[in-house]
Amino acid sequence: MEKKVVELFAGVGGFRVGLNNVKLDKNGKTIEKNNFKFVWANQWEPSTKVQDAFLCYKTRFSKGNDDHEFSNEDISLVDKNSIPDFTLLTGGFPCQDYSVARSLSKEKGIEGKKGVLWWQINDILIKKNPPFVLLENVDRLLKSPSTQRGRDFGVMLRCFHDNNYSVEWRVINAAEYGHPQKRKRVYIFAYKNNTRHSESIIENTPEEIIFHKGIFAINFPISSNDKVTKKEIKDFVDLVEVSNDFEFSFENTGFLRDGIITTSKVYPHESKTINLIDILESNVIDSRYFLSEDNIKKFDYLKGNKRIDRISKSGHKYVYSEGKMTYPDDHNKPGRTMLTSEGTVNRSTHVVLDIITGEKRFITPIEAERLNEFPDNWTEMMSDKRRYFMMGNALVTGIVKKLGKSISKIIENEE
Ligand SMILES: C[S@@+](CC[C@H](N)C(=O)[O-])C[C@H]1O[C@@H](n2cnc3c(N)ncnc32)[C@H](O)[C@@H]1O
Structure with missing residues:
Protein backbone atom coordinates (compact mmCIF):
# COMPACT_ATOMS: atom_id res chain seq x y z
CA MET A 1 0.00 0.00 0.00
CA GLU A 2 1.48 3.36 -1.01
CA LYS A 3 1.37 6.17 1.53
CA LYS A 4 -0.75 8.46 -0.63
CA VAL A 5 -2.35 11.33 1.25
CA VAL A 6 -5.17 13.80 0.60
CA GLU A 7 -5.21 16.96 2.73
CA LEU A 8 -8.61 18.61 3.14
CA PHE A 9 -9.16 22.11 4.60
CA ALA A 10 -5.44 22.31 4.03
CA GLY A 11 -4.87 25.89 5.26
CA VAL A 12 -1.14 26.50 5.10
CA GLY A 13 -0.37 22.79 5.28
CA GLY A 14 -0.08 21.76 8.95
CA PHE A 15 -0.67 18.08 8.25
CA ARG A 16 1.85 17.99 5.42
CA VAL A 17 4.48 19.90 7.40
CA GLY A 18 4.04 17.45 10.29
CA LEU A 19 3.79 14.20 8.36
CA ASN A 20 6.73 14.94 6.07
CA ASN A 21 8.87 16.81 8.60
CA VAL A 22 9.01 19.81 6.25
CA LYS A 23 11.69 22.50 6.63
CA LEU A 24 12.77 25.59 4.68
CA ASP A 25 16.39 26.01 3.59
CA LYS A 26 18.31 29.32 3.83
CA ASN A 27 16.83 30.47 0.50
CA GLY A 28 13.27 29.69 1.54
CA LYS A 29 13.14 26.50 -0.54
CA THR A 30 11.01 23.68 0.83
CA ILE A 31 12.83 20.57 1.99
CA GLU A 32 10.34 17.74 2.27
CA LYS A 33 10.96 14.13 3.23
CA ASN A 34 8.61 12.44 0.81
CA ASN A 35 7.69 9.69 3.21
CA PHE A 36 4.03 10.45 2.59
CA LYS A 37 3.09 11.24 -1.01
CA PHE A 38 0.55 14.06 -1.03
CA VAL A 39 -1.55 13.50 -4.16
CA TRP A 40 -4.26 16.15 -3.69
CA ALA A 41 -5.00 19.07 -1.37
CA ASN A 42 -8.07 21.27 -1.13
CA GLN A 43 -8.22 24.73 0.44
CA TRP A 44 -10.77 27.48 -0.15
CA GLU A 45 -11.39 30.43 2.15
CA PRO A 46 -15.03 31.56 1.89
CA SER A 47 -14.59 34.96 3.59
CA THR A 48 -11.88 36.56 1.44
CA LYS A 49 -11.29 37.11 -2.25
CA VAL A 50 -7.53 36.71 -1.99
CA GLN A 51 -6.76 33.08 -1.20
CA ASP A 52 -3.73 33.59 1.04
CA ALA A 53 -3.72 30.12 2.58
CA PHE A 54 -4.02 28.36 -0.77
CA LEU A 55 -1.30 30.56 -2.29
CA CYS A 56 1.00 29.78 0.62
CA TYR A 57 0.32 26.04 0.33
CA LYS A 58 0.97 26.05 -3.37
CA THR A 59 4.07 28.23 -3.13
CA ARG A 60 5.56 25.92 -0.53
CA PHE A 61 4.69 22.59 -2.13
CA SER A 62 4.30 22.97 -5.90
CA LYS A 63 7.14 21.67 -8.04
CA GLY A 64 5.61 23.15 -11.25
CA ASN A 65 3.35 21.28 -13.72
CA ASP A 66 1.37 19.81 -10.83
CA ASP A 67 -1.66 22.14 -10.71
CA HIS A 68 -4.02 19.16 -10.59
CA GLU A 69 -2.70 18.34 -7.08
CA PHE A 70 -3.88 21.68 -5.64
CA SER A 71 -7.57 22.55 -5.54
CA ASN A 72 -8.79 26.02 -4.60
CA GLU A 73 -12.49 25.24 -4.84
CA ASP A 74 -15.26 25.10 -2.24
CA ILE A 75 -15.04 21.42 -1.23
CA SER A 76 -18.83 21.08 -1.47
CA LEU A 77 -18.58 21.81 -5.21
CA VAL A 78 -15.88 19.21 -5.85
CA ASP A 79 -16.94 15.98 -7.55
CA LYS A 80 -15.57 13.50 -5.03
CA ASN A 81 -15.07 10.83 -7.71
CA SER A 82 -12.55 13.14 -9.38
CA ILE A 83 -10.21 13.01 -6.35
CA PRO A 84 -7.27 10.67 -7.04
CA ASP A 85 -7.09 7.43 -5.02
CA PHE A 86 -5.27 7.65 -1.70
CA THR A 87 -4.55 5.76 1.52
CA LEU A 88 -4.79 8.43 4.22
CA LEU A 89 -7.31 11.27 4.47
CA THR A 90 -6.23 14.20 6.67
CA GLY A 91 -7.95 17.42 7.64
CA GLY A 92 -8.77 19.95 10.34
CA PHE A 93 -12.36 21.11 9.98
CA PRO A 94 -14.83 23.26 11.95
CA CYS A 95 -17.12 22.14 14.75
CA GLN A 96 -20.60 22.82 13.34
CA ASP A 97 -24.11 21.46 13.81
CA TYR A 98 -23.95 17.84 12.59
CA SER A 99 -27.65 17.06 13.11
CA VAL A 100 -29.60 15.35 10.33
CA ALA A 101 -33.22 15.09 9.34
CA ARG A 102 -35.17 12.71 7.17
CA SER A 103 -35.40 14.32 3.76
CA LEU A 104 -38.74 14.90 2.09
CA SER A 105 -37.36 13.72 -1.24
CA LYS A 106 -37.10 9.93 -1.01
CA GLU A 107 -33.95 9.53 -3.10
CA LYS A 108 -31.92 11.70 -0.75
CA GLY A 109 -32.90 9.73 2.37
CA ILE A 110 -31.13 11.65 5.09
CA GLU A 111 -30.02 15.26 4.97
CA GLY A 112 -27.54 17.24 7.08
CA LYS A 113 -27.59 21.04 7.30
CA LYS A 114 -26.23 22.89 4.26
CA GLY A 115 -22.65 24.14 4.48
CA VAL A 116 -21.69 21.70 7.24
CA LEU A 117 -18.30 20.42 6.21
CA TRP A 118 -18.46 17.07 7.99
CA TRP A 119 -20.83 15.90 5.23
CA GLN A 120 -18.13 16.58 2.65
CA ILE A 121 -15.73 14.36 4.57
CA ASN A 122 -18.42 11.68 4.91
CA ASP A 123 -19.06 11.85 1.17
CA ILE A 124 -15.36 11.26 0.53
CA LEU A 125 -15.37 8.29 2.92
CA ILE A 126 -18.24 6.77 0.94
CA LYS A 127 -16.91 7.52 -2.55
CA LYS A 128 -13.17 7.01 -2.01
CA ASN A 129 -13.14 4.45 0.78
CA PRO A 130 -9.74 5.43 2.28
CA PRO A 131 -8.30 2.79 4.61
CA PHE A 132 -7.00 5.41 7.08
CA VAL A 133 -8.26 8.81 8.28
CA LEU A 134 -6.61 11.39 10.57
CA LEU A 135 -8.68 14.41 11.59
CA GLU A 136 -8.30 17.33 13.97
CA ASN A 137 -10.97 19.48 15.58
CA VAL A 138 -11.57 21.70 18.62
CA ASP A 139 -12.18 19.71 21.82
CA ARG A 140 -15.63 21.24 22.09
CA LEU A 141 -16.72 18.80 19.38
CA LEU A 142 -17.00 16.05 22.03
CA LYS A 143 -19.55 18.02 24.07
CA SER A 144 -21.60 19.75 21.36
CA PRO A 145 -24.28 20.93 21.27
CA SER A 146 -24.91 22.15 24.82
CA THR A 147 -28.59 21.15 24.58
CA GLN A 148 -27.79 17.50 23.66
CA ARG A 149 -24.28 16.71 24.90
CA GLY A 150 -22.23 14.48 22.59
CA ARG A 151 -24.71 14.44 19.72
CA ASP A 152 -22.36 15.83 17.08
CA PHE A 153 -19.52 13.45 17.85
CA GLY A 154 -22.09 10.64 18.10
CA VAL A 155 -23.29 11.46 14.58
CA MET A 156 -19.72 11.42 13.36
CA LEU A 157 -18.94 8.08 15.02
CA ARG A 158 -22.12 6.55 13.61
CA CYS A 159 -21.07 7.66 10.10
CA PHE A 160 -17.69 5.95 10.62
CA HIS A 161 -19.45 2.83 11.93
CA ASP A 162 -21.84 2.76 8.95
CA ASN A 163 -18.82 3.04 6.63
CA ASN A 164 -17.11 0.12 8.38
CA TYR A 165 -14.41 1.95 10.35
CA SER A 166 -13.06 1.66 13.88
CA VAL A 167 -12.11 4.95 15.54
CA GLU A 168 -9.68 6.07 18.24
CA TRP A 169 -9.65 9.62 19.59
CA ARG A 170 -7.77 11.70 22.15
CA VAL A 171 -7.88 15.32 23.27
CA ILE A 172 -4.27 16.46 23.29
CA ASN A 173 -3.01 19.65 24.90
CA ALA A 174 0.22 20.10 22.94
CA ALA A 175 2.02 21.89 25.81
CA GLU A 176 1.58 18.84 28.05
CA TYR A 177 3.65 16.77 25.64
CA GLY A 178 6.64 19.05 25.16
CA HIS A 179 5.32 21.42 22.48
CA PRO A 180 5.42 25.21 22.83
CA GLN A 181 1.68 26.01 22.91
CA LYS A 182 -1.23 25.16 25.20
CA ARG A 183 -3.43 24.12 22.31
CA LYS A 184 -6.10 21.56 23.14
CA ARG A 185 -7.46 19.71 20.13
CA VAL A 186 -9.18 16.41 19.53
CA TYR A 187 -7.32 14.10 17.14
CA ILE A 188 -9.29 11.31 15.51
CA PHE A 189 -7.70 8.25 13.87
CA ALA A 190 -10.02 5.91 11.98
CA TYR A 191 -9.24 2.72 10.08
CA LYS A 192 -11.26 0.33 7.95
CA ASN A 193 -12.15 -2.85 9.77
CA ASN A 194 -10.71 -4.93 6.94
CA THR A 195 -7.18 -3.52 7.25
CA ARG A 196 -4.42 -5.68 8.73
CA HIS A 197 -3.90 -3.01 11.32
CA SER A 198 -7.50 -3.24 12.47
CA GLU A 199 -7.41 -7.03 12.55
CA SER A 200 -4.27 -7.03 14.68
CA ILE A 201 -5.25 -4.29 17.11
CA ILE A 202 -8.59 -5.90 17.84
CA GLU A 203 -6.79 -8.74 19.62
CA ASN A 204 -6.66 -6.18 22.47
CA THR A 205 -9.60 -5.10 24.60
CA PRO A 206 -10.85 -1.50 24.08
CA GLU A 207 -9.33 -0.67 27.49
CA GLU A 208 -5.92 -1.95 26.40
CA ILE A 209 -6.21 0.08 23.20
CA ILE A 210 -7.03 3.39 24.86
CA PHE A 211 -4.58 3.01 27.76
CA HIS A 212 -1.64 1.12 26.21
CA LYS A 213 -1.72 -0.11 22.62
CA GLY A 214 -3.60 2.46 20.53
CA ILE A 215 -1.89 5.16 18.46
CA PHE A 216 -2.56 7.86 21.08
CA ALA A 217 -1.51 5.79 24.09
CA ILE A 218 1.78 4.91 22.37
CA ASN A 219 2.67 8.45 21.28
CA PHE A 220 1.13 10.42 24.14
CA PRO A 221 1.71 8.32 27.28
CA ILE A 222 -0.64 8.65 30.23
CA SER A 223 0.09 8.49 33.95
CA SER A 224 -3.36 7.39 35.12
CA ASN A 225 -6.96 7.02 34.04
CA ASP A 226 -10.52 7.00 35.35
CA LYS A 227 -12.91 4.08 34.91
CA VAL A 228 -14.27 3.50 31.42
CA THR A 229 -17.88 4.04 30.41
CA LYS A 230 -19.50 2.39 27.42
CA LYS A 231 -22.39 3.09 25.07
CA GLU A 232 -23.78 1.27 22.06
CA ILE A 233 -24.35 3.44 19.04
CA LYS A 234 -25.30 0.53 16.78
CA ASP A 235 -28.64 0.10 18.59
CA PHE A 236 -29.98 3.32 17.10
CA VAL A 237 -31.99 2.48 13.98
CA ASP A 238 -30.19 5.02 11.81
CA LEU A 239 -28.38 8.34 11.72
CA VAL A 240 -31.63 10.30 12.17
CA GLU A 241 -32.30 8.47 15.42
CA VAL A 242 -28.75 9.15 16.61
CA SER A 243 -29.23 12.81 15.70
CA ASN A 244 -32.54 13.02 17.57
CA ASP A 245 -31.83 10.96 20.68
CA PHE A 246 -28.14 10.29 21.22
CA GLU A 247 -26.61 11.91 24.30
CA PHE A 248 -23.38 10.85 25.99
CA SER A 249 -20.48 12.20 28.03
CA PHE A 250 -17.46 11.59 25.84
CA GLU A 251 -14.27 11.70 27.89
CA ASN A 252 -10.91 12.84 26.52
CA THR A 253 -10.06 9.50 24.94
CA GLY A 254 -11.95 6.58 23.53
CA PHE A 255 -12.45 3.85 20.98
CA LEU A 256 -15.29 2.77 18.73
CA ARG A 257 -15.50 -0.74 17.36
CA ASP A 258 -18.51 -2.71 16.11
CA GLY A 259 -20.80 0.12 17.17
CA ILE A 260 -19.68 0.05 20.81
CA ILE A 261 -18.09 3.19 22.28
CA THR A 262 -15.60 2.90 25.16
CA THR A 263 -14.40 6.14 26.74
CA SER A 264 -12.33 7.25 29.72
CA LYS A 265 -10.62 10.31 31.14
CA VAL A 266 -6.85 9.98 31.03
CA TYR A 267 -4.13 12.11 32.58
CA PRO A 268 -0.92 12.91 30.71
CA HIS A 269 2.46 11.68 31.76
CA GLU A 270 4.54 14.66 32.83
CA SER A 271 7.11 15.75 30.26
CA LYS A 272 9.59 18.61 29.95
CA THR A 273 7.87 21.78 28.74
CA ILE A 274 8.95 24.09 25.96
CA ASN A 275 8.38 27.63 27.13
CA GLY A 392 -4.71 30.86 14.69
CA ASN A 393 -6.32 28.34 12.32
CA ALA A 394 -3.44 25.90 12.09
CA LEU A 395 -2.28 23.06 14.33
CA VAL A 396 0.83 22.16 16.29
CA THR A 397 2.63 20.23 13.59
CA GLY A 398 4.76 18.28 16.09
CA ILE A 399 1.64 16.38 17.22
CA VAL A 400 1.01 15.20 13.66
CA LYS A 401 4.70 14.40 13.24
CA LYS A 402 4.56 11.99 16.19
CA LEU A 403 1.36 10.35 14.93
CA GLY A 404 2.84 10.18 11.43
CA LYS A 405 5.66 7.90 12.55
CA SER A 406 3.14 5.35 13.78
CA ILE A 407 0.84 5.75 10.77
CA SER A 408 3.79 5.26 8.45
CA LYS A 409 4.61 1.89 10.08
CA ILE A 410 0.93 0.90 10.09
CA ILE A 411 0.65 1.50 6.34
CA GLU A 412 3.94 -0.29 5.64
CA ASN A 413 2.61 -3.35 7.48
CA GLU A 414 -0.42 -3.50 5.22
CA GLU A 415 1.65 -4.85 2.31
C1 LIG B 1 -9.15 24.92 10.86
S1 LIG B 1 -8.55 25.47 9.34
C2 LIG B 1 -7.37 24.22 8.97
C3 LIG B 1 -5.97 24.72 8.97
C4 LIG B 1 -4.91 23.74 8.54
N1 LIG B 1 -4.95 22.50 9.26
C5 LIG B 1 -3.52 24.34 8.64
O1 LIG B 1 -2.62 23.70 9.15
O2 LIG B 1 -3.34 25.49 8.24
C6 LIG B 1 -9.87 25.11 8.21
C7 LIG B 1 -9.60 25.52 6.80
O3 LIG B 1 -10.73 25.14 5.99
C8 LIG B 1 -10.91 26.13 4.99
N2 LIG B 1 -12.30 26.05 4.49
C9 LIG B 1 -13.43 26.56 5.07
N3 LIG B 1 -14.51 26.29 4.32
C10 LIG B 1 -14.06 25.57 3.23
C11 LIG B 1 -14.72 25.01 2.10
N4 LIG B 1 -16.04 25.11 1.93
N5 LIG B 1 -13.97 24.34 1.19
C12 LIG B 1 -12.63 24.21 1.35
N6 LIG B 1 -11.95 24.75 2.40
C13 LIG B 1 -12.67 25.42 3.34
C14 LIG B 1 -10.59 27.43 5.70
O4 LIG B 1 -10.20 28.46 4.79
C15 LIG B 1 -9.42 27.01 6.61
O5 LIG B 1 -8.18 27.25 6.00
Missing part, protein backbone atom coordinates in the same frame (compact mmCIF):
# COMPACT_ATOMS: atom_id res chain seq x y z
CA LEU A 276 7.88 31.01 25.49
CA ILE A 277 11.49 31.92 26.24
CA ASP A 278 12.57 28.97 24.06
CA ILE A 279 10.82 30.32 20.98
CA LEU A 280 11.19 34.11 21.35
CA GLU A 281 13.34 35.96 18.81
CA SER A 282 16.27 37.83 20.31
CA ASN A 283 16.72 40.40 17.55
CA VAL A 284 13.34 42.10 17.18
CA ILE A 285 13.97 45.68 16.08
CA ASP A 286 10.91 46.54 14.01
CA SER A 287 8.99 49.17 16.00
CA ARG A 288 5.61 47.87 14.76
CA TYR A 289 5.86 44.91 17.14
CA PHE A 290 6.38 47.14 20.19
CA LEU A 291 3.35 48.48 22.05
CA SER A 292 2.60 52.19 21.87
CA GLU A 293 1.63 54.00 25.12
CA ASP A 294 -1.94 53.94 23.91
CA ASN A 295 -1.88 50.16 23.32
CA ILE A 296 -0.29 49.56 26.70
CA LYS A 297 -3.21 51.39 28.31
CA LYS A 298 -5.69 49.32 26.29
CA PHE A 299 -3.99 46.02 27.20
CA ASP A 300 -3.79 47.05 30.88
CA TYR A 301 -7.56 47.35 30.80
CA LEU A 302 -8.31 44.29 28.58
CA LYS A 303 -6.12 41.91 30.55
CA GLY A 304 -7.14 43.24 33.96
CA ASN A 305 -9.79 42.38 36.50
CA LYS A 306 -13.17 43.91 35.67
CA ARG A 307 -16.84 43.99 36.60
CA ILE A 308 -19.15 45.63 34.13
CA ASP A 309 -22.88 46.31 34.51
CA ARG A 310 -24.70 45.01 31.44
CA ILE A 311 -28.26 44.61 30.25
CA SER A 312 -29.31 41.43 28.45
CA LYS A 313 -31.53 41.42 25.32
CA SER A 314 -34.51 40.64 27.50
CA GLY A 315 -33.80 43.73 29.62
CA HIS A 316 -32.35 41.82 32.58
CA LYS A 317 -29.48 43.63 34.42
CA TYR A 318 -26.37 41.59 35.24
CA VAL A 319 -22.71 42.02 36.13
CA TYR A 320 -20.18 40.74 33.62
CA SER A 321 -16.88 39.92 35.27
CA GLU A 322 -13.48 38.87 34.01
CA GLY A 323 -10.43 37.89 36.06
CA LYS A 324 -6.92 39.25 35.68
CA MET A 325 -4.73 37.45 33.14
CA THR A 326 -1.01 36.86 33.51
CA TYR A 327 0.28 39.92 31.73
CA PRO A 328 2.76 40.17 30.16
CA ASP A 329 2.85 36.47 29.29
CA ASP A 330 5.16 34.38 31.45
CA HIS A 331 8.42 33.60 29.60
CA ASN A 332 8.74 30.42 31.61
CA LYS A 333 5.48 28.85 30.52
CA PRO A 334 4.36 27.54 27.10
CA GLY A 335 2.40 30.00 24.97
CA ARG A 336 -1.38 30.21 25.38
CA THR A 337 -3.75 29.09 22.63
CA MET A 338 -3.31 31.29 19.58
CA LEU A 339 -6.56 32.57 18.07
CA THR A 340 -7.07 34.04 14.59
CA SER A 341 -7.14 37.51 16.24
CA GLU A 342 -3.53 37.13 17.48
CA GLY A 343 -1.54 40.33 16.96
CA THR A 344 -4.55 42.63 17.38
CA VAL A 345 -5.39 44.57 20.54
CA ASN A 346 -7.45 41.83 22.11
CA ARG A 347 -7.57 40.17 25.54
CA SER A 348 -6.36 36.83 24.13
CA THR A 349 -3.38 38.26 22.21
CA HIS A 350 0.06 37.41 23.61
CA VAL A 351 2.05 40.33 25.03
CA VAL A 352 5.65 39.50 25.86
CA LEU A 353 8.60 41.41 27.28
CA ASP A 354 11.28 41.73 24.64
CA ILE A 355 14.35 39.72 25.64
CA ILE A 356 16.78 42.56 24.87
CA THR A 357 14.93 45.77 25.70
CA GLY A 358 12.47 44.45 28.30
CA GLU A 359 9.71 46.44 26.57
CA LYS A 360 6.22 45.10 25.98
CA ARG A 361 5.56 43.82 22.47
CA PHE A 362 3.36 41.57 20.34
CA ILE A 363 4.78 38.21 19.35
CA THR A 364 6.20 38.37 15.82
CA PRO A 365 4.75 36.32 12.94
CA ILE A 366 7.82 34.07 13.17
CA GLU A 367 7.14 33.46 16.85
CA ALA A 368 3.53 32.66 15.95
CA GLU A 369 4.83 30.08 13.47
CA ARG A 370 7.14 28.67 16.12
CA LEU A 371 4.22 28.24 18.54
CA ASN A 372 2.75 25.83 15.96
CA GLU A 373 6.15 24.36 15.05
CA PHE A 374 6.08 25.57 11.45
CA PRO A 375 9.40 26.56 9.82
CA ASP A 376 10.32 30.23 10.36
CA ASN A 377 8.84 32.48 7.65
CA TRP A 378 6.54 29.77 6.30
CA THR A 379 3.81 32.38 5.67
CA GLU A 380 6.07 35.32 4.74
CA MET A 381 4.28 35.90 1.40
CA MET A 382 1.27 37.55 3.11
CA SER A 383 0.60 40.49 5.46
CA ASP A 384 1.35 40.17 9.19
CA LYS A 385 -2.37 40.23 9.95
CA ARG A 386 -2.99 37.24 7.69
CA ARG A 387 0.07 35.42 9.05
CA TYR A 388 -1.34 35.56 12.58
CA PHE A 389 -4.75 34.52 11.24
CA MET A 390 -3.26 31.46 9.51
CA MET A 391 -1.50 30.39 12.68
